[in-house]
Amino acid sequence: MSTALSNSLAGAAGAASSDISAAPLRIGLIGFGCVGQGVYDILQRLPGLVAEVRRIAVKDPTKPRSLPVSAFSFDANELLHDPELDVLVEAIDDAPEAFRLVSAALGQGRKVVTANKAMVAQHLPELLALQHEFGGTLLYEAAVCGSIPIIRTLDSYFGHEPLRSVSGIFNGSSNYVLTRMGDDGSEYGAALAQAQAQGFAETDPTLDMAAFDPRSKAVILAAHAYGVALRPEQILNLGIESISATDIAYAALSGQKIKVVAGLYLLPDNQLTVLVTPQFVSRTSPLYTVDDEFNGVVIDAEFAGTQFLRGRGAGGHPTGSAVLADVAALRGNYRYAYAKLAAPQLAYTTDLEIEIYLRTSNEVLLDQLGFTDITEEADEDGYIVGYVPLDTLLHHRDALRKAGAFAARTGNVRPATTQPADALALATAE
Ligand SMILES: NC(=O)c1ccc[n+]([C@@H]2O[C@H](COP(=O)([O-])OP(=O)(O)OC[C@H]3O[C@@H](n4cnc5c(N)ncnc54)[C@H](OP(=O)(O)O)[C@@H]3O)[C@@H](O)[C@H]2O)c1
Incomplete structure (x- = not known):
């Protein structure tokens, strides 16, 4: 030597x-x-x-x-x-x-x-x-996905690599509720009570069930993964407060599960969009088997390829572990680099149309949403599948909640002004 x-x-x-x-x-x-x-x-x-x-x-x-x-x-x-x-x-x-x-x-x-x-x-x-x-x-590692070291991974390891998407299940308690409904046939209220009894739910369950909590996490990841500073209200968040056995059964018919997926997607022309909504997830997705209070994040990086992190997203010990990882990092004077935030290159857009499944009996709301390219419409179950402008959904987000409507995206997204044939190839890693 x-x-x-x-x-x-x-x-x-x-x-x-x-x-x-x-x-x-x-x-x-x-x-x-x-x-x-x-x-x-x-x-x-x-x-x-x-x-x-x-x-x-x-x-x-x-x-x-x-x-x-x-x-x-x-x-x-x-x-x-x-x-x-x-x-x-x-x-x-x-x-x-x-x-x-x-x-x-x-x-x-x-x-x-x-x-x-x-x-x-x-x-x-x-x-x-x-x-x-x-x-x-x-x-603040514990603030996003409990025990999963996602912030440091994005900030330090992927601080300079372009990411095609960062998507995942960011909320343990809504995922727990969906698992109980899907696996055990539990009613929504009973499943939520179980999540609360286990200590997975926030003090105010609306934060989890109406997807405000995963929206906050998406805001944080947008800064570290893409260098885009967003206000929470800019992101569409739809929750599961009105989900029913009909919706779970509809997903199961095509071998899918409903998960609340937070997705940050790089688009052509240096644009970024972020969606936090229920989504149909197929067996081929790594998120399909992320059940109970677990969280999972799929990182699709331009050069590193696809990576998947899975771990407990809530609870005293998993979250405490993330807090203490930060305390230990402070010993070495670690701080986030925010490399992409220091040299921002992307613009945030909501000028898109997303394909959704919507179950509601509210005819006025249906008209206001302006569905196009409808592929399914079942009067008896009160659902419709088609494209809706993302800006319209953002505008009617509160009305959807008030009306007790349930919406889930299929994963298909396209620019607002183009024809169906131009559908964007988004969410491939899901
Ligand atoms: N629970 C999870 O799995 C989880 C996971 C990730 C992140 N988080 C985040 O971690 C934070 C804490 O969540 P938690 O689940 O631990 O909440 P929690 O079980 O409800 O406990 C909250 C604690 O904060 C104390 N507190 C509230 N206001 C205070 C004040 N003004 N001064 C001093 N203490 C005050 C309460 O005091 P008393 O005991 O006197 O009431 C209680 O001890 C939240 O921001 C949550 O979003 C939680």
């Missing part, structure tokens, strides 16, 4: 061993619910991570806890102003308060880890500006 090489290896080993012997990172944990307790529990089992929970803040002083009351602070501001803490982990279920806490911590140049996807999706530009101005770091 050459002297230079052995010296540099010795130097690297020295750096690593000095890191290992460094004092534990002192964590201030804000929130001790499903995620906060998961983080705490893993740290009790993994003392080698060289991090320890020094303080915990919660909200309700009357709630029974697994630790003595003296272990808690009931004012998160105390942790915010404690200079003895190296990292703040924010795991609360209140997005506006989470933003207040995280932005205040970043304003002090602190290192922060959050699991709050709604907060990151709504405030990413401000959070980036605060890090830039005050030198702090915010990591």
Whole structure:
């Protein structure tokens, strides 16, 4: 071995061993619910991570806890102003308060880890500006797909490679509900109650079931995977609140399952579109077998080809694992590169038509949606299959929810102004 090489290896080993012997990172944990307790529990089992929970803040002083009351602070501001803490982990279920806490911590140049996807999706530009101005770091791997390391994969590994699509099942609780309905024949309400009992559902189930939660995750991935900064309202999100056995049976007739698929798709002319809706998924898709509370992400990269990541998308330990992966990364001063956001090349478009299956008895809504190229229409079951302009769907999103309509896309998408023969070859990896 050459002297230079052995010296540099010795130097690297020295750096690593000095890191290992460094004092534990002192964590201030804000929130001790499903995620906060998961983080705490893993740290009790993994003392080698060289991090320890020094303080915990919660909200309700009357709630029974697994630790003595003296272990808690009931004012998160105390942790915010404690200079003895190296990292703040924010795991609360209140997005506006989470933003207040995280932005205040970043304003002090602190290192922060959050699991709050709604907060990151709504405030990413401000959070980036605060890090830039005050030198702090915010990591949020747990905010997207629980235990799956998708943000770091897209940000670091695929930071410079064009991606044809990034698509997947980003919400564990709606996937759990769909699995119970498909496999056990459960009614929607019973399946949702089961998801809540298992701790997979958000405090407000609308976030999961109306696909607001996977939409937030899609916003975050659009920034890392494509360098496109989106506001959540720009993305069509349709949920499963009105799904029925009729819809599950319709999918099964053609050997398919209904899954809530969040898809980010590169289009010709440097355009990107993002859709978060129920979709018919066939047996050939890697997403077909992603069941229960699991999440799955298919990355279709221009040169690397197709890759598939699958893992638990919710729950205390899987999400806690992602939080602690961020804490460990902070030891090495890791921060996201946002390489594609620094050199944006794509424009977001909704100027498309998508083929959907829609079940509704609301004739007015059917007229307003303006279906074309209808391939199926069954009066007795009240469904129709055809193309609808994406902008029209966005406009009528709330009306669809209010009317109790259920919509799922077939996977076919075409430019708004062309003929059927010009259908875009989208979603090939699904
Ligand atoms: N659950 C999952 O599987 C999962 C997965 C990925 C991401 N996430 C995200 O992780 C975050 C936490 O979710 P969770 O499921 O752990 O929620 P949770 O079980 O409802 O727990 C929320 C915790 O936050 C505390 N809290 C709320 N407001 C607070 C405040 N102002 N100051 C201090 N503590 C406060 C609550 O205190 P009390 O105990 O006093 O009520 C509770 O301990 C959310 O952003 C969620 O979207 C969750």
